[in-house]
Amino acid sequence: MMRLRGCRSLIAGQRLSTKIVGVLIGFLLLALVAIGSTLWLSWQLEGAAAAINETGSLRRHSYRLTLLLAREQAGVQSESSAKVPEQIAAIDRILLLVERGDPQRPLGLPPSRAIRDAFRHVLAQWNGHMRPLMLQAHAARGAGRQDAQQQLDGHVERFVAEIDRLVALIEQDNALRTFWLRASQLALVAMAIGGTVALVYLMFGLIVDPVMRLRGGMRSMAESDFGVRLAVESRDEFGQLAAGFNEMADRLEQLYGSLEDKVREKTATLEDKNRELELLYDCASYLQQRHTLETMCEGFLARISSYFAADGGTVRIVDADNANVHLVVHAGLSAEMVESERCMKFGSCLCGEAAVKKISVVHRLGDLPGGEQLQCAREGIATVSIFQICAQDQQLGMFSLHFRQARGFSARERALLDTVAALLGVAIENMRLAEREREMAISEERNLVARGLHDSIAQGLNFLNLQVQMLDDSLAAGKTADAAAIVPALRAGVKESYEDVRELLLNFRSRLEEDSLQAGLRKTVKKFSDQTGIPAEFRALGPGGPPMSREQQLQLLFIAQEALSNIRKHAQADAVQVRIEDGEDFLLSIRDNGIGFDASAGSAMDDTHVGLHIMRERAQRIHADLDVQSCPGAGTTVSLHLPQGQRRAA
Template structure:
């Protein structure tokens, strides 16, 4: 017994096996008991059905006997005798007898014997006598009415005794069902108890130790080599726990120093991977799209995330080297961020095309400014906010320098591509201008000469009707020639590489000197770079508006405004303080038809109206194809 107890404690499998055997034994006992009870119940339902059919057969036999007695027909008599014989067979049916208990003193046996005796001693003889024509009491026309009534009364009493017998059989069947349920319930109860005991034992002695060992193994996998399991009992899992503790101790000794080196290498590889990933995505964004604000905003956020620094901004040099426009920024004023552009002089930020640092406006951060350059020139500056006193590591500086080189190269490539498209467009327009000059201009000059010759032929003065026609013809030729000269001037116009802002400044200077009037220029492009075709159309519309002012407005002051608003709409407005116009402007005289055509080609609209304070306002508005939402940067100019 002591050996079994020791084996029971040391063997977990033995305890689980005993529990499984108990569950199997209870299951077998329950199933066997159910089979035995079911065997005793077999045929019970059929017996109840047979016993219940005796009631219907009794009434049927009485009806057949009375019918045969009334008709005195041999066929009816044979049918009644056959029904009596079938009733006797049903009463002695083996299925009915097998459903009765074997105990002679049982209630079912007593009811059955009483029922058989009543049938054999009273009812059956009476029915046979009625079939033979004998009966009790007086007869009328061969039939005994008093006997019929007595026979019906005896049948009703017999049916009541059949009902009691059927009820007794049903009670016997219910008792067997109740016994079967009780046996199954007791077996199920004990089976559930054993199962719960087994599950509790499985949980406390198997599942909990295994989960603890699994948890400890995962923690060791994460580098926690100092943990030890408390499950060190005499059974199989206890021996596994002791072996686990020994393994953890050995691993702790082996990897104590190796963990530090692995962490260092992992951190270095992680930084390298982040740097390469940032370079890859940055290059893909920079070289596969235009110089757009969204692209550089995403790039700034990636730099902030990888280098763990503050917000930043990117500015582009526009025209002069000492001015720049804000291209993109992660500065959020509502979040309390410090504005990096707190200096008023862009030259201080550009820093002479070298990397430099300066103190931020809050005196708590340092601004690191890195030039965005390619092999030819500086295109802008990248500003990043870092904590005061923090020094970036060597790999961080190398990453920033590489990114700045790629950004500068991407901007330079985009500008060269844009300049190349502009040059191609201008060359094509120059070819068209030469063709017009060599063909249509020569034809118009020839026609003017022919009109002069015609006037000489007609004499001086010419006839009234002919003179009117010649005047209209000369006026039409002069108008066509003037419009052709304007068209040739338009085609020969060039925008140099400095962009639209510089071309507008040159235009203002030209018309200010030509008309002797003061023209104020305000350009607010906010880093938006138009396509070559858009720049040409905007410049030509402004030139045409200024030309109308110089020739027809009699103005003293003119304002020209070009702005790019928060909705992505570029607006160009020319206002003067001249005499305005009466009614609708002369579309042909002032070149408004060409201006309207240019506005439609831009997908915008052109409006001309008299100002309330006097003078005329010409407004162009359209949505550029390549510009995003603007950043707040302005460029102002003034010419006299």
């Protein structure tokens, strides 16, 4: 354990990956050395065991060779004579094999000096005595063979004794190596157990303990214990983590200490922004509604005065042509001040100066030279803030907020006031544009009415005027017969003028029912048929295309009414067909079988046939194409084409 602690202190300054890799490589090398030594001992034991077997076989070959020589001496020559050289050669091969060894089997003598000396004695005994005597006994005959045989018997015993001694030495060496093999195996087991324990201890010390400490610190941090700190015991990754954890704990402790203040600050900021959004939404929603200028400015001033807790305020409109500033609405001002500032010139007082400079300003009256002499200051106002009302880079007016206590405006408040001022400017500009559009529409409609009156009633009245003059001349000349002939013409002219007036009044009062052009046309065609007695057919085709604005639908209805009026006055028709095709494009056609006219007559046609010019003007207003096809005796067809690109929803 002391060594492990020493190892831990030694590697404390290293990186964690280096520590783990070093420890694992160290244990791997130890295991490889132990396994290698065990394998080496096992290989030597196997070689020695094979050497024992081969050396022990020398005794068997020696005794067999002696037996063969004895049988040869006894007169058995057939088999023994041939086998003696084979046995000698076999003993030579065994001795050579044992001396050289065979790594593949494995086979080899143990590297012991005593064993080597004993093997050399065996080899010397064989080469010096045994082999020559055996060859001599094999070659001798009669008494010589018997003497050789007697000498050989003594040497065989000594040769076998040397072999037994050699085998005994090898067995002793094997026993010793077997002991060391078992010892190394036991050491390997002990090393595995000790290495596992050491690895577990080191892993706990290097990884598990730091992780558990870090986990404990995180758990304490999760329980809002920001005072917890970890000991930095190394310079490895866990040491860096511990140092980083301590830094994080320091920052969290600081942040948590000021968290409540920041929360209150953020909450106040969010509340202010929510109030700003509410004001912007309220002003935008209010200004989108339809109001008069005074009502709109009054509601706007009430909202911003309430938001900024102002003691008063004004909204003024600029008349740049006359260099005047007109007061529209006011709050918190005395009657005297309202009367004096109802209309002021550019450059007079603070508001007039702001109108000239076209800038938004905040004045603290006490800081201005001679500010106490201003009428605002005499009425107890300490701060006057003025903001420009603009739309499309054009100055429309200004509004002011009055405070009885000195007050400043932050950049965010100034931006908010500029934004609401822009909203008011857009609303005023839209109101002016809508008013101009209404004026233009009324003017165009009046022009059309005037043209209709001129082309119908005015011509009828002119005809009646001529007839009245002729009647007066006839009565003055006493020509009663001529006067009596003029009266029916007067009666017919009056009737036609009355019908024209009645028809114009009905057309001017025409309205679309439930925004349905088809229903309006159907009703108009039926009314025409009922009043004139001319059969009129109405047909509607097509699936229905893009929607059209109300203005377009009204103009189409007026064009149809004008065409039917022309048919009543001039066509002398007995059948009329009105058809619409409502698809991607809109097509309107009005056809009669009357007397027709020369459609190629140009401008003369417009002067003769009432309403054609008016129909063309109405078609141009909605960007439609009007075409009139007619020739004498073949009826008339009025066609109107409204392309898809010009159809727009109301």
